[in-house]
Amino acid sequence: xxxxxxxxxxxxxxxxxxxxxxxxxxxxxxxxxxxxxxxxxxxxxxxxxxxxxxxxxxxxxxxxxxxxxxxxxxxxxxxxxxxxxxxxxxxxxxxxxxxxxxxxxxxxxxxxxxxxxxxxxxxxxxxxxxxxxxxxxxxxxxxxxxxxxxxxxxxxxxxxxxxxxxxxxxxxxxxxxxxxxxxxxxxxxxxxxxxxxxxxxxxxxxxxxxxxxxxxxxxxxxxxxxxxxxxxxxxxxxxxxxxxxxxxxxxxxxxxxxxxxxxxxxxxxxxxxxxxxxxxxxxxxxxxxxxxxxxxxxxxxxxxxxxxxxxxxxxxxxxxxxxxxxxxxxxxxxxxxxxxxxxxxxxxxxxxxxxxxxxxxxxxxxxxxxxxxxxxxxxxxxxxxxxxxxxxxxxxxxxxxxxxxxxxxxxxxxxxxxxxxxxxxxxxxxxxxxxxxxxxxxxxxxxxxxxxxxxxxxxxxxxxxxxxxxxxxxxxxxxxxxxxxxxxxxxxxxxxxxxxxxxxxxxxxxxxxxxxxxxxxxxxxxxxxxxxxxxxxxxxxxxx
Amino acid sequence: xxxxxxxxxxxxxxxxxxxxxxxxxxxxxxxxxxxxxxxxxxxxxxxxxxxxxxxxxxxxxxxxxxxxxxxxxxxxxxxxxxxxxxxxxxxxxxxxxxxxxxxxxxxxxxxxxxxxxxxxxxxxxxxxxxxxxxxxxxxxxxxxxxxxxxxxxxxxxxxxxxxxxxxxxxxxxxxxxxxxxxxxxxxxxxxxxxxxxxxxxxxxxxxxxxxxxxxxxxxxxxxxxxxxxxxxxxxxxxxxxxxxxxxxxxxxxxxxxxxxxxxxxxxxxxxxxxxxxxxxx
Numbered sequence: 001x002x003x004x005x006x007x008x009x010x011x012x013x014x015x016x017x018x019x020x021x022x023x024x025x026x027x028x029x030x031x032x033x034x035x036x037x038x039x040x041x042x043x044x045x046x047x048x049x050x051x052x053x054x055x056x057x058x059x060x061x062x063x064x065x066x067x068x069x070x071x072x073x074x075x076x077x078x079x080x081x082x083x084x085x086x087x088x089x090x091x092x093x094x095x096x097x098x099x100x101x102x103x104x105x106x107x108x109x110x111x112x113x114x115x116x117x118x119x120x121x122x123x124x125x126x127x128x129x130x131x132x133x134x135x136x137x138x139x140x141x142x143x144x145x146x147x148x149x150x151x152x153x154x155x156x157x158x159x160x161x162x163x164x165x166x167x168x169x170x171x172x173x174x175x176x177x178x179x180x181x182x183x184x185x186x187x188x189x190x191x192x193x194x195x196x197x198x199x200x201x202x203x204x205x206x207x208x209x210x211x212x213x214x215x216x217x218x219x220x221x222x223x224x225x226x227x228x229x230x231x232x233x234x235x236x237x238x239x240x241x242x243x244x245x246x247x248x249x250x251x252x253x254x255x256x257x258x259x260x261x262x263x264x265x266x267x268x269x270x271x272x273x274x275x276x277x278x279x280x281x282x283x284x285x286x287x288x289x290x291x292x293x294x295x296x297x298x299x300x301x302x303x304x305x306x307x308x309x310x311x312x313x314x315x316x317x318x319x320x321x322x323x324x325x326x327x328x329x330x331x332x333x334x335x336x337x338x339x340x341x342x343x344x345x346x347x348x349x350x351x352x353x354x355x356x357x358x359x360x361x362x363x364x365x366x367x368x369x370x371x372x373x374x375x376x377x378x379x380x381x382x383x384x385x386x387x388x389x390x391x392x393x394x395x396x397x398x399x400x401x402x403x404x405x406x407x408x409x410x411x412x413x414x415x416x417x418x419x420x421x422x423x424x425x426x427x428x429x430x431x432x433x434x435x436x437x438x439x440x441x442x443x444x445x446x447x448x449x450x451x452x453x454x455x456x457x458x459x460x461x462x463x464x465x466x467x468x469x470x471x472x473x474x475x476x477x478x479x480x481x482x483x484x485x486x487x488x489x490x491x492x493x494x495x496x497x498x499x500x501x502x503x504x505x506x507x508x509x510x511x512x513x514x515x516x517x518x519x520x521x522x523x524x525x526x527x528x529x530x531x532x533x534x535x536x537x538x539x540x541x542x543x544x
Numbered sequence: 545x546x547x548x549x550x551x552x553x554x555x556x557x558x559x560x561x562x563x564x565x566x567x568x569x570x571x572x573x574x575x576x577x578x579x580x581x582x583x584x585x586x587x588x589x590x591x592x593x594x595x596x597x598x599x600x601x602x603x604x605x606x607x608x609x610x611x612x613x614x615x616x617x618x619x620x621x622x623x624x625x626x627x628x629x630x631x632x633x634x635x636x637x638x639x640x641x642x643x644x645x646x647x648x649x650x651x652x653x654x655x656x657x658x659x660x661x662x663x664x665x666x667x668x669x670x671x672x673x674x675x676x677x678x679x680x681x682x683x684x685x686x687x688x689x690x691x692x693x694x695x696x697x698x699x700x701x702x703x704x705x706x707x708x709x710x711x712x713x714x715x716x717x718x719x720x721x722x723x724x725x726x727x728x729x730x731x732x733x734x735x736x737x738x739x740x741x742x743x744x745x746x747x748x749x750x751x752x753x754x755x756x757x758x759x760x761x762x763x764x765x766x767x768x769x770x771x772x773x774x775x776x777x778x779x780x781x782x783x784x785x786x787x788x789x790x791x792x793x794x795x796x797x798x799x800x801x802x803x804x805x806x807x808x809x810x811x812x813x814x815x816x817x818x819x820x821x822x823x824x825x
Contacts, residue, residue: 339727346727347746418730422722422743496749499728526749528729544748 002206004156008105009069013058015201016073018212020051022200023193025216030196033189033219035180043189046083050090051197053080065104070097078273078280079248079303085190087246087271087282088122088134092194094273095121108159112145115163119143125273132177134190140170141198160202167195171220187222195220242267242286244307249279251299259298266291284309329426330375333413334361334383334391337504337534340410347417350375356410357536360386363393370398377401377426379433383413385470403430408470409442410501410532411542441495442469443486443541445479464538479506479538480514487518490543498525499542501532506539514539547628547679547688548620552608552639553583554632555669556773556800565676568616572639573606574804580606583805592804593776593812602713605805607638613646621654626685629658630672630692633739636664636716657689662739666771666800666818667701673769673798674820698768698821702744702760704753705732706813714809716741733757750813754780757817758787766822767791771798775807775814784815 007015023030023044030044057076061068074097077090095118100106106114119142123129144166148159174188175181181188196217203212245267249259253276260272267285274280285291288306295301333349335341336356344352351369355361370378378400382391385408395402403426407413419436421429444467451461457475459465466474466482474485498518502511508531515527532540551557553571562569571582576595581587583605596603613629620627634640643658650656661668671692678688708724711717711734717724718741723732730746731753747753761770770792774781785797802810 343727346725347730348722414728418728418746418748421745496751497729526729530728 006105006107009064009066012069015204017055018204019197019200023196026196029219030189030193033186035184043085046086047193049082050086066100067103070100081280091122091125091273092118108154108156109149111159112149115142115145132174133188134194137167137170137191137194141167164198164202171195175222187220243288244309245288246282247304248302249299329377330373331379332369333381337532339531339533363390367394380404381407381413383407405433407437410540411440411442412437415440441543444537445539446537495543497544498527500529501540503538504533545624547626547685548624549676550629551672552631553803556665557669570608570612572805575604576601583803587804589801592807603808605808608642610642610646613643614649617650625654627656630661632664633662634660635739663699663736665701667699670769670820701818702735703816710811711809716809768822769820771818773800773816775802776812
């Protein structure tokens with residue numbers, strides 16, 4: 001293996017010039033990951049521009065020893081820092097430069113030490129450090145470098161290799177630490193950017209220059225498997241993002257702590273870094289004027305940038321839409337309950353509109369989902385008799401082609417979804433799916449909300465009642481008695497599969513007990529129990 | 545001189561059939577940890593599934609080394625001056641590369657052509673069988689190659705799976721990714737499109753998948769060749785052949801099993817029909 005005992009200023013500059021080019025190739029991929037702190041989709045680009053400024057400054061370094069070069073690069077990142085991740089990157093460089101101060105060259109040991117100091121400095125710049133971000137990746141990478149040195153592997157390449165490996169793992173783990181990443185099914189963009197930079201530096205140092213020419217860094221896969229990225233649309237209004245405000249403040253005897261405290265009340269995602277003469281500030285605020293007013297009282301403002309993040313977010317959504325695998329047909333399904341939403345997503349629904357019995361979604365809700373899905377041909381599964389007409393309204397409100405497969409229950413919807421033929425065209429699929437739903441029997445079991453008389457049945461409040469294909473046909477004290485009664489009305493000889501979706505106030509053990517009963521009575525049937533999480537119905541049962 | 549036909553073991557042309565037809569089959573390798581077996585040569589399908597069920601090790605596979613192709617080329621070059629090599633889709637395996645790179649090593653005047661079938665299992669096997677038939681009846685290498693080129697898009701391997709777990713683990717899931725991870729028990733049905741694994745549909749029961757396979761064959765107007773194969777459920781495959789006998793003579797159906805290397809990706813309980821669609825009049 002190639003061994004390098006020490007590196008100097010020229011090496012440092014070249015490594016990161018190469019790493020910056022390496023990052024450039026992946027910048028767009030990284031932009032697409034961006035969900036934290038706001039999904040504005042420019043993290044990769046911001047880190048790239050920050051690094052470019054750093055490399056530019058490095059070439060102006062008065063001397064080529066590592067101390068001078070690192071200091072120039074730190075200055076470059078501070079002056080050119082863009083966005084949250086750019087500012088944190090500048091902080092990382094500041095830590096590196098401090099650690100490398102007065103050094104001509106460094107060995108692996110000193111590199112590890114510098115990485116550690118960089119990590120500590122990165123945390124210091126933030127008023128409220130969040131784990132599962134670039135910070136975590138920097139910290140864990142630095143700690144791996146320390147361990148590598150402790151093992152006696154002091155050469156620069158082996159230290160950097162350990163750093164890159166740890167950064168890789170750390171990035172993959174970010175969704176475990178940050179729920180917003182987990183929900184989006186992505187890794188942290190800033191962390192990914194840092195990994196890519198470190199990887200680029202390592203590749204260059206190892207001499208893999210040719211590889212760097214022809215390939216690009218990969219986006220690390222989340223360690224949590226994500227089958228699809230469904231669009232979950234809720235009726236709630238989205239929170240406003242405000243303005244991303246960035247600038248450089250120059251003055252004399254600036255007090256960073258005081259500045260930080262003062263700005264904290266004015267917005268979110270605050271970063272204040274620098275020294276007493278130059279400070280870089282990044283803040284998401286609803287009132288940038290207020291911030292500007294305060295800052296100009298302390299010194300002069302430079303490189304001011306105020307961007308509307310709602311616009312950025314919209315651009316990001318447009319970009320996301322463009323990047324989603326282009327499907328020529330997509331399915332929008334209406335279901336209630338997390339379990340059912342997961343089932344439908346896993347079977348290929350592109351968007352879920354929450355809704356069902358007693359909570360019918362509006363035409364607008366369904367229309368929104370239809371518009372959000374990256375396809376021009378949409379099949380809608382209403383999965384409830386009362387929602388079918390609502391879904392049918394959508395066609396006149398959109399330019400997209402719409403087919404409503406009039407599924408009246410969740411089991412019908414699942415059967416229709418499964419019948420989707422990946423090679424058939426839009427109209428044929430709508431036909432196939434409509435046919436598929438007709439072979440399904442649906443039983444729904446719930447408890448009566450009041451005493452009444454219906455279909456000649458006397459029902460007492462809280463008694464179990466059962467519907468077969470929408471008709472109330474059985475009442476009893478126990479849920480499973482009602483189920484047995486309804487199953488007895490169906491010709492089960494022709495059935496093959498029974499699926500029991502249990503609701504959010506029914507426990508799994510109870511559902512399993514019910515299924516065991518059915519298996520014993522009908523040994524030829526395949527019986528499956530699935531958590532539906534639906535409100536209202538204790539059981540929704542599909543017989544096919 | 546008769547053109548000699550070479551394929552690889554993922555064609556599911558069994559040793560007996562290969563011998564009978566005079567086709568050379570170059571084996572891939574299946575490995576359990578550090579134990580390596582030549583596909584179908586050193587490990588049978590039954591042995592493979594026994595080990596798969598009883599061990600925690602997940603098997604891996606390796607394309608044939610070019611030297612295996614070199615050996616085959618050199619041996620056949622003594623018998624013929626034209627060799628046609630038809631192998632598994634390059635999207636699924638590097639076998640095509642091995643076959644191609646072996647070409648440059650072989651000296652002499654024997655002409656060797658390597659073709660990517662864009663298919664696998666009996667989808668590949670049936671193409672190879674037709675190529676062999678043409679070669680036997682005296683067609684030249686160019687004639688066979690041209691005929692095969694026309695047949696490649698007409699070969700339809702349709703496979704009903706128990707699970708896509710193995711395909712996903714082996715990294716060969718391709719466009720069928722959309723079918724992965726269902727929260728209901730479903731039997732996915734896949735085929736090959738442009739050399740890649742591609743989804744057809746999903747069914748809820750074994751019976752429904754048998755119906756689907758039957759209907760798939762029944763929906764094809766004119767059949768040139770037909771094959772049925774199984775992994776661990778010979779009875780189901782036999783029943784399917786029986787049912788198909790009303791539309792295609794039973795004695796003309798090639799009955800095979802998935803090779804251990806394929807088994808690594810398809811897992812147990814797989815059932816497949818491959819149809820080579822005849823050219824329209």
